[in-house]
Amino acid sequence: MKRGATLVSLVLTAALTACGSGSSGGHASDSGGGPPKGGWPQPVNGQLTPQMCGLLTDDDYAKYGHERLPVISQKRVDNAPNAIDCLYTTSDELTLGLQPTAEAAKVQYAAGLKDHKERLAEDHRPTVLATNVVQGADESWFDYWTLGTANSQFKEYEISVRRGSLVVGIVLSGLKGKKEKDPRTVLTGLAGLVLQRIPNVGRTDTGKTHKAEFAVAGAGRARQIAFNDPTSGEVTTLKNVKLPWHVEKPLIYTGQTQVMLNLSATSSSPLAAIGCNISVDGKTVVQQQPRVGGFANCMRPFTPPK
Known part of the structure; x- marks a missing residue:
């Protein structure tokens, strides 16, 4: 350009x-x-x-x-x-x-x-x-x-x-x-x-929007949950979140060869069992089973589907 x-x-x-x-x-x-x-x-x-x-x-x-x-x-x-x-x-x-x-x-x-x-x-x-x-x-x-x-x-x-x-x-x-x-x-x-x-171009969807789901498993409340937007990479931080929790975000292919999928959660109690999962179009990409310790982290590079 x-x-x-x-x-x-x-x-x-x-x-x-x-x-x-x-x-x-x-x-x-x-x-x-x-x-x-x-x-x-x-x-x-x-x-x-x-x-x-x-x-x-x-x-x-x-x-x-x-x-x-x-x-x-x-x-x-x-x-x-x-x-x-x-x-x-x-x-x-x-x-x-x-x-x-x-x-x-x-x-x-x-x-x-x-x-x-x-x-x-x-x-x-x-x-x-x-x-x-x-x-x-x-x-x-x-x-x-x-x-x-x-x-x-x-x-x-x-x-x-x-x-x-x-x-x-x-x-x-x-x-x-x-x-x-x-x-x-x-x-x-x-x-x-x-x-x-080009009067008809763009008026009808020709495919589907891929979705990334971020989920935190556990009971009680999470003191903090942080995850990155799979398209923009921007980090969202949430406080005092009721568990279990999940959110779905569009995953848009814009030419990037890989994106880093990242989700972390901290429980309000260090003795609580907490876990995390990131999936794309319903298929798990990375997962941490709930375990005592009050902290969970799921992170993995991922190649966006075209």
């Missing part, structure tokens, strides 16, 4: 503008910006393909006054279950990701928004965050680009959109055309076009 506009990009922009950018292969058909011959590219056997980068054309950007420069790469995302990345010169970018269920995509979308907020806050960067900005989507947000630079005069923006199990992301470079519309209008318009051109 491109990491912001630079002076080199500006020089390249001027040169490419002089030569014209029609060679990028991204223009719509000659029939006034309509779909290409054969129609807009759709998933093949449920899989997103690099050809779907063609869902947005140079002409689509031009209608909003933005010049999209030549393509850098159009490819499937490494270590991702079903995703493509379409990257163009000076940071214009389109990404598509398809989860097996809307529930899984909702977790992925929420994690992306949370990460965005945290990274901007850590860098003390401003925000113009707006949510629910795309008609026809279940969820959407618009803001400055998470990976942009804080004080650049060429401010980049991004949008993230979820419809069912489909998540769409678009980054808009900060190199504005003379008559370019405001970034929010550009990005919401482009995102709307993507949803219109």
